[in-house]
Amino acid sequence: MDNILNILSGGNKNEGWIVGPTYDRLFFVFPWIFGIFFPLLYLVLHRYSGLSDDTTIKIVFFCYLTFLNLPHVYLTYIRSNFDAKEFYRRKNFHTWTPILFLISGIPIYFYDTHDLFFLFYPILGPWHAMRQDWGFLKLYRLKYNEKDNEKLDYWFFHGQRILIMLTFQIFHVLNYFKITTRLSFFDNILSVSLVLIISFTIYVLFQVRKGLNHKKNLFLIGNSFGYLLLVWGILLNLPPLIFITLIGSYHDIQYQAWMNHYTKRRFGQKANRYYPPVIKALLVFSAITAFSFVFFRDYRFIVILHSLIVLFHYFIDGKIWKFSRSKELSCTYSADRATA
Numbered sequence: 479m480d481n482i483l484n485i486l487s488g489g490n491k492n493e494g495w496i497v498g499p500t501y502d503r504l505f506f507v508f509p510w511i512f513g514i515f516f517p518l519l520y521l522v523l524h525r526y527s528g529l530s531d532d533t534t535i536k537i538v539f540f541c542y543l544t545f546l547n548l549p550h551v552y553l554t555y556i557r558s559n560f561d562a563k564e565f566y567r568r569k570n571f572h573t574w575t576p577i578l579f580l581i582s583g584i585p586i587y588f589y590d591t592h593d594l595f596f597l598f599y600p601i602l603g604p605w606h607a608m609r610q611d612w613g614f615l616k617l618y619r620l621k622y623n624e625k626d627n628e629k630l631d632y633w634f635f636h637g638q639r640i641l642i643m644l645t646f647q648i649f650h651v652l653n654y655f656k657i658t659t660r661l662s663f664f665d666n667i668l669s670v671s672l673v674l675i676i677s678f679t680i681y682v683l684f685q686v687r688k689g690l691n692h693k694k695n696l697f698l699i700g701n702s703f704g705y706l707l708l709v710w711g712i713l714l715n716l717p718p719l720i721f722i723t724l725i726g727s728y729h730d731i732q733y734q735a736w737m738n739h740y741t742k743r744r745f746g747q748k749a750n751r752y753y754p755p756v757i758k759a760l761l762v763f764s765a766i767t768a769f770s771f772v773f774f775r776d777y778r779f780i781v782i783l784h785s786l787i788v789l790f791h792y793f794i795d796g797k798i799w800k801f802s803r804s805k806e807l808s809c810t811y812s813a814d815r816a817t818a
Contacts, residue, residue: 494621494693496614497739505735506614507697509728510704516542516723517716535719536772542723543768546730549760551791553737556756557798561744563805564798571797579790583782590778606792607729611701613799614732618694631694704728 495502520538524531558572559565565572615631711724741749771784799807 494618496617496621501735501739502693503696505731507700508703509731509735510700510707512731513704513707513724513727516727517711517714517720520716520720520723521714531717535717539719539723540768540772542727543771544761544765546727546734548764548767549757550730550733550737551788552760552764553734554791554795554798556737556741558794567804568797572794575794576790579786579793580783583786586782587779602789602792603726606795607726609796610729610732615694615697618697621693624694 496506516538519541520534523529523534523537527534529537557564619631708725711721716724738753741753745752767784770780774780798804
């Protein structure tokens with residue numbers, strides 16, 4: 479019990495955080511709690527606004543895209559294109575890859591294959607989020623110079639995520655070909671989710687009992703809390719777009735918080751001058767993009783273009799955050815570690 483209380487309080491308050499106690503807890507460890515906002519907004523509007531269900535879903539999804547999802551996508555370019563060391567290290571890659579992604583949308587559009595394209599699209603987002611979570615887990619391990627149980631961390635953390643992703647994808651495919659009904663889809667997802675939550679909780683308790691890396695264990699507890707929210711969303715039988723806001727908000731907030739921290743550490747005083755207007759511009763651009771995507775979804779061109787931009791974010795994000803290959807990232811992290 480003492481270990482659990484110590485972990486929830488963060489252990490030694492002056493060591494082991496990426497940024498700081500409050501910042502880490504809100505934006506890296508427990509950002510799942512922000513995911514409740516959009517489903518609650520939908521439920522309130524659905525019940526009290528008098529608007530149609532379709533209009534309510536569009537309004538809520540528009541807000542989600544504008545303030546969370548699209549800004550986190552566009553912030554990627556601060557690292558890939560506006561960090562001079564990263565850009566000139568792989569100039570051709572950062573210049574031509576986004577162009578090739580956009581060109582790939584031409585056959586998707588003209589050969590009307592977007593339905594098949596979107597069939598496998600949902601697995602890419604969870605995989606992208608899973609890699610980000612594992613990155614944070616590795617950072618908390620590095621803060622304590624922890625070398626034990628890495629394989630256990632890896633398999634428990636990745637195993638339950640991969641199983642959830644595969645389950646979603648299998649039933650998404652079955653539902654697409656009308657082999658299963660929506661009810662059986664959610665029943666099976668709920669069953670698998672409960673099993674995974676129980677197994678993951680047992681592993682977290684095993685980590686808690688050891689009582690060593692409190693920040694890492696707190697992060698694992700935060701992930702368990704996130705799966706409870708996922709089950710809550712399934713039990714409510716939320717519309718698909720609203721369910722996306724529930725499971726996507728935590729990742730978007732994590733990423734925006736990390737980019738805020740990275741930008742200030744990487745660019746110093748320049749960040750204080752340029753970052754606020756950049757964020758304002760991104761919000762305006764995100765609102766325009768979100769409006770076109772939500773309210774003009776009948777135009778395949780807009781939907782495909784938006785999806786390719788997000789897909790490129792998934793792809794490029796796995797390339798630009800490799801600390802071992804980027805001295806400027808290692809230096810930034812070392813500065814964080816020295817001040818932790």
